[in-house]
Every structure is written in C-alpha cells, then in structure tokens.
Amino acid sequence: QENGALMTSESTHILPNFRIVIVGSGAIGCYYGGRLAEQGRDVHFLMRSDCAHVKEQGLQVRSVDGDFHLREVSIYLDPSEIGPCDVVIVALKATANDQLKKLITPLLKKDTAIVILENGLGGDEALADLFGAERVLGGLCVICSNRISPGVIEHSAGGQISLGEFSNYPLPRTHEIAWEFKRCGVPCVVVEDLQRERWRKLVWNIPFNGLSIAVGGVDTAHILADPSLRALVRKLMEEVIGGARALGHTLPATLVDDMVSFTETIGAYRPSSMIDYIAGREVEVEAIWGEPLRRASNAGAQMDRVEALYYLIRHATSQKTTS
Amino acid sequence: QENGALMTSESTHILPNFRIVIVGSGAIGCYYGGRLAEQGRDVHFLMRSDCAHVKEQGLQVRSVDGDFHLREVSIYLDPSEIGPCDVVIVALKATANDQLKKLITPLLKKDTAIVILENGLGGDEALADLFGAERVLGGLCVICSNRISPGVIEHSAGGQISLGEFSNYPLPRTHEIAWEFKRCGVPCVVVEDLQRERWRKLVWNIPFNGLSIAVGGVDTAHILADPSLRALVRKLMEEVIGGARALGHTLPATLVDDMVSFTETIGAYRPSSMIDYIAGREVEVEAIWGEPLRRASNAGAQMDRVEALYYLIRHATSQKTTS
Numbered sequence: 001q002e003n004g005a006l007m008t009s010e011s012t013h014i015l016p017n018f019r020i021v022i023v024g025s026g027a028i029g030c031y032y033g034g035r036l037a038e039q040g041r042d043v044h045f046l047m048r049s050d051c052a053h054v055k056e057q058g059l060q061v062r063s064v065d066g067d068f069h070l071r072e073v074s075i076y077l078d079p080s081e082i083g084p085c086d087v088v089i090v091a092l093k094a095t096a097n098d099q100l101k102k103l104i105t106p107l108l109k110k111d112t113a114i115v116i117l118e119n120g121l122g123g124d125e126a127l128a129d130l131f132g133a134e135r136v137l138g139g140l141c142v143i144c145s146n147r148i149s150p151g152v153i154e155h156s157a158g159g160q161i162s163l164g165e166f167s168n169y170p171l172p173r174t175h176e177i178a179w180e181f182k183r184c185g186v187p188c189v190v191v192e193d194l195q196r197e198r199w200r201k202l203v204w205n206i207p208f209n210g211l212s213i214a215v216g217g218v219d220t221a222h223i224l225a226d227p228s229l230r231a232l233v234r235k236l237m238e239e240v241i242g243g244a245r246a247l248g249h250t251l252p253a254t255l256v257d258d259m260v261s262f263t264e265t266i267g268a269y270r271p272s273s274m275i276d277y278i279a280g281r282e283v284e285v286e287a288i289w290g291e292p293l294r295r296a297s298n299a300g301a302q303m304d305r306v307e308a309l310y311y312l313i314r315h316a317t318s319q320k321t322t323s
Numbered sequence: 324q325e326n327g328a329l330m331t332s333e334s335t336h337i338l339p340n341f342r343i344v345i346v347g348s349g350a351i352g353c354y355y356g357g358r359l360a361e362q363g364r365d366v367h368f369l370m371r372s373d374c375a376h377v378k379e380q381g382l383q384v385r386s387v388d389g390d391f392h393l394r395e396v397s398i399y400l401d402p403s404e405i406g407p408c409d410v411v412i413v414a415l416k417a418t419a420n421d422q423l424k425k426l427i428t429p430l431l432k433k434d435t436a437i438v439i440l441e442n443g444l445g446g447d448e449a450l451a452d453l454f455g456a457e458r459v460l461g462g463l464c465v466i467c468s469n470r471i472s473p474g475v476i477e478h479s480a481g482g483q484i485s486l487g488e489f490s491n492y493p494l495p496r497t498h499e500i501a502w503e504f505k506r507c508g509v510p511c512v513v514v515e516d517l518q519r520e521r522w523r524k525l526v527w528n529i530p531f532n533g534l535s536i537a538v539g540g541v542d543t544a545h546i547l548a549d550p551s552l553r554a555l556v557r558k559l560m561e562e563v564i565g566g567a568r569a570l571g572h573t574l575p576a577t578l579v580d581d582m583v584s585f586t587e588t589i590g591a592y593r594p595s596s597m598i599d600y601i602a603g604r605e606v607e608v609e610a611i612w613g614e615p616l617r618r619a620s621n622a623g624a625q626m627d628r629v630e631a632l633y634y635l636i637r638h639a640t641s642q643k644t645t646s
Contacts, residue, residue, distance in 0.1 A: 215635070215638065307558065315549045315552045
C-alpha cells in the first residue's frame with residue numbers, strides 16, 4: 001500500500017532526471033549526494049580538498065544503512081564547468097556563506113531550486129537575498145557523518161532530513177525533492193514551517209554544541225552526567241524555546257524533557273561543532289549562537305544564558321581556530 | 324592635623340589592650356594579624372597546617388608596605404586553649420563556615436566582637452545565627468596576599484579593609500577597630516552599609532574570579548584582552564549591579580567602567596579563586612556565585628548570565644577539586 005502511494009506520487013509529480021549539484025562536498029554533501037548518485041541520479045559534486053583523490057579512487061561511504069563505493073564520480077573544482085542544473089544542494093559550513101554567490105551563480109537557470117542543508121540561521125536569507133526567496137528550500141539533517149580520510153565518509157547514525165520551503169508552505173517541488181531522497185534511501189519529511197524546525201534544532205544545538213566547546217571539548221554523555229551542566233542545558237533550552245516563541249515559532253515546553261531523554265539514548269555523542277573545535281577548524285559560531293541571539297533580541301526576548309555561552313565560545317574558538 | 328584628630332579619637336574611644344584572635348591563619352589572617360602583632364598588639368593565632376613550623380621559625384611577612392619577621396608568635400591548634408577575647412577576626416575560606424561554631428564558641432565573652440573578612444555572601448548571617456547579630460562586623464579586603472611556603476606570607480598589592488557593622492550603622496567599636504588597624508599600618512575605612520560593600524566587591528569577583536575559572540585558569544589581563552570576554556565581563560557586572568539594586572543596595576552604573584579601567588591598571592592579576600582552582604583547592608562557589616544568585620532571585624532580579632557562569636564553575640570545580 002505504501003509502495004502504491006509512492007508510485008502514484010512518483011508518476012504524478014516527479015520531475016524526470018533532476019540535474020543535481022552538491023555545493024560543498026564535505027561529509028554531509030558527500031553522504032547525501034552519494035546516496036542519490038548510487039541510485040543512478042544525475043549528481044555533480046563541487047569539491048575542493050579531496051577533488052583529485054576522488055577522481056582517482058572514487059567516493060566511499062561506510063554507512064549504518066549500507067556501505068557503497070562510487071567509482072565514477074562527476075566532480076568539479078569550478079562551478080562554471082558544471083553549468084545550469086535543477087537542484088542545488090548546499091552543504092557548506094555556514095562559515096563559508098561568503099562563497100555562495102560565486103559558487104551558485106553559474107549553476108542557476110530560471111527555476112533552479114536551492115536546498116540549503118546548513119545548521120543554524122542565516123543561510124536561507126543569504127540565498128534569498130542573492131538569488132530570490134522563491135528558489136530557496138532548507139533542510140535540517142539529523143545525522144552523524146564524518147570524513148575519515150580523503151574520499152572516505154563514515155555515516156554512523158541518523159540520516160533524516162526535514163525539508164521545507166523558505167518563503168512558502170510546501171509546494172509540489174518540495175514533495176518531489178523529498179521523494180527523490182526517500183527513493184534513494186534517505187528518510188525525508190516535508191515540514192510546513194522551516195524556521196520553526198531550524199529553531200527546534202537550535203534547542204538542541206545551542207546547549208550541546210555550545211557546552212561541548214565551552215567546557216573544553218566534551219561529549220553529550222559528559223555534559224548530562226554532570227548535574228550542573230545538565231541543569232544549564234535545560235535552562236538554555238528553555239531560553240531558546242522562549243526566543244523561538246518571541247519570533248512566532250511555537251515549540252512545546254515538553255521539548256526540553258524529550259531532547260534530554262533522547263540525548264541520553266545516543267550515549268557519548270560528539271557534536272559537530274565540538275569536532276570542528278578540537279580539530280582547530282572554524283566553528284559555526286554566528287549561525288548557531290550569534291544570529292539566533294540577535295533575532296530573539298530584536299523580537300524582545302532576552303536569551304542571557306545563551307549570550308554568556310556565545311561570548312565564551314567566541315573566546316574559545318578565537319584561541320583555538322587555526323584555519 | 325590628621326595626627327591630632329587621630330590622637331583625639333584614640334584617647335576618646337580606644338578599648339585599651341584588645342585581646343585579638345585570628346581564626347583561620349592563612350595568607351589573609353597571617354598578614355593582618357601579623358601587622359597587629361608587629362605593633363605590639365595582643366594577637367593570638369588559631370592555626371592548623373603551619374602551626375608547628377611557625378612555633379619554631381616564627382612568621383615572616385614579605386610586604387610591599389615593609390617586610391617583618393615575628394619570631395615569637397602566640398599560636399594554637401585548639402580555641403579552648405586561647406579562651407575569651409575582645410575581637411575575633413575570622414579569615415577562614417567561606418567553604419569552612421561549617422567550622423565557625425566549633426572554632427569561635429570558646430573565644431567569646433559577653434561583648435566580644437567578631438569581624439569576618441571572608442569574600443562573598445553568607446558568612447555574616449552564619450555568625451549572626453550562631454552568636455547574635457549584634458556581635459558581627461564584616462570587612463572587605465582589597466589585597467593580594469599568598470602563603471608562599473610554611474610560615475611565609477607574601478603581600479604583593481593592596482591591603483585596605485572596608486569595615487562595617489552587620490546589623491547597624493557604624494558604632495564606636497567599628498571606628499575603634501578601624502583605628503587599631505590603621506595605627507598598625509593597615510588602611511581601613513568604615514563603611515555605612517556592609518552589604519552594599521559586599522555587593523560592590525561581587526561586581527568585580529563574580530565576573531573576574533568566575534571567568535578566570537570557567538575559561539580554564541586565566542588571569543585578568545587575558546580576560547580583558549579578549550573582546551568577547553571583555554563584553555561578557557561588562558554584562559555580568561551590569562547583572563550584579565541589577566541584583567544588588569533589587570536588594571536595595573544602590574551601586575552606580577559607572578562602576579562597570581571604573582572597575583574595568585581599574586582592572587587594566589593591575590595587569591595580569593590572578594584572582595584568588597583561580598589560584599585555588601589551579602591548585603586543586605576548594606573554591607568559594609556558593610559564597611561568590613550561588614548565594615548572590617539566590618538572594619537576587621528571591622528579590623525578583625534575574626541574573627541569568629551569572630547563573631550560567633555558576634553552573635560552569637560548579638562543573639569545573641567538581642572536576643578539579645582534589646581536597
């Protein structure tokens with residue numbers, strides 16, 4: 001029955017042969033792009049650091065949902081070599097958003113959709129300002145995926161995308177893109193309110209990514225095992241929910257209990273920001289802490305604990321970042 | 324002219340031959356008690372760790388205001404050997420306040436005054452509950468003094484005491500005790516509102532002692548050199564001033580600028596809590612952060628950044644404390 005529904009949707013809505021470009025081929029971009037390519041979709045990767053290696057060796061994905069190895073991968077260093085496409089999937093780090101104009105402009109035709117999978121706030125608006133709000137979709141990924149060596153991606157948990165339009169309720173294309181992901185083995189749900197989902201994710205990222213850095217590089221189990229940090233996690237979550245509400249995004253107060261309980265089930269998880277921090281890579285400080293703080297403040301919501309955390313993270317990352 | 328005034332005050336008010344006991348003979352207690360003893364006052368030291376050493380070698384003070392060496396020091400391990408006295412000077416760490424009853428009870432007669440030189444909040448009330456509010460005075464010390472080896476105290480900066488009554492405006496005895504300090508080379512001012520002075524000191528201690536620990540053991544110069552921490556210092560100070568105001572202690576908003584400027588002049592200062600933290604000794608977490616937070620909150624003032632800092636310090640000190 002589910003297959004029937006799926007087939008109906010497919011036959012009714014699907015744009016045949018999406019031409020897809022992955023902009024920012026790190027762990028997230030390679031995983032999702034890899035899944036699509038593995039199932040025969042027309043996927044092109046804009047890749048920087050591992051480009052030569054992947055051209056020779058292909059792309060390997062070691063995944064809890066099944067390993068695969070793409071021997072022939074369509075990769076490019078320069079977006080002008082790719083040309084116009086149907087869907088641009090942006091999987092850059094938010095700290096690279098100053099590259100969006102240069103990287104995406106050559107990829108656009110009249111109705112190209114741009115799906116941005118970045119964490120935090122700011123990327124949607126940056127794309128909307130550059131290329132028009134009607135093009136923009138956003139996706140929230142719940143995934144643990146790391147590049148473990150050149151051309152080798154490890155996907156150890158999760159994988160779901162929550163996909164929504166930036167300036168609209170879900171459109172036919174929203175569902176079409178979601179179905180493409182699902183047909184390729186990526187769970188994908190369509191959400192009505194992208195910004196609410198972004199804030200929902202921030203309710204988790206702000207405390208856990210934040211404390212994992214502020215405390216000097218610790219995992220979620222360490223944070224929850226300490227009564228003081230655990231109390232602070234809850235207070236931070238309440239503040240973020242308050243900030244979201246001031247902006248009109250209603251999130252239930254039960255989210256605090258739910259997220260703490262969920263986090264206990266995932267054990268000693270290392271938030272992505274903490275991995276970046278430890279490795280001396282740039283941390284998405286403004287997208288995850290700075291921009292939410294400014295938006296909540298503009299809407300009249302004080303997030304003073306978040307602000308304290310923001311300053312501590314800015315300090316920690318300014319000491320540590322090497323790149 | 325000043326000497327004339329001093330002599331008048333002396334001849335009018337001074338209790339002849341105060342019998343003084345120093346309870347808690349660490350760096351602060353030994354410095355102030357040492358100054359009084361050096362000038363021939365009748366000072367007895369209740370001392371724990373360095374007792375045997377000081378009995379043999381005496382007490383050495385290396386001070387910016389002049390070195391001295393007390394060869395014969397009246398020291399005791401047990402307060403019952405000392406017996407009743409006129410003034411008890413408490414220079415314990417606030418974390419040792421559970422010892423107050425045991426240590427002070429044998430020292431009291433009807434009108435014994437108790438002067439507590441501890442940082443933070445809670446000590447005054449603990450003494451008042453145990454021995455009666457009318458006995459209690461408090462002193463805020465602006466001093467940098469460390470025990471550098473057994474029986475050897477280094478006094479590197481400051482030294483002033485701000486002295487006030489716990490439950491009263493200044494009394495004759497307040498001025499008498501202040502004069503005793505001054506005659507012995509210790510600058511001492513009488514303050515009308517002890518709690519306001521405690522909060523004034525907290526405006527400095529909460530951010531600087533706090534961040535010096537939360538950031539992993541850094542000095543004031545490190546804190547002020549970082550724009551994020553510097554901004555956080557100011558926000559924390561504003562919050563503490565707000566907390567003080569909610570409790571009826573008016574402190575000027577200009578205190579933020581004044582204290583930041585002052586702190587720049589003292590260079591790379593290591594707050595006492597940071598020294599304790601680094602050495603693995605207990606930190607006065609409740610006196611400096613917990614109790615002010617609870618009192619401000621009871622008075623309806625949110626100090627959310629201070630709260631975040633409190634949780635981070637509780638975590639840091641629970642990881643590090645060895646004693």
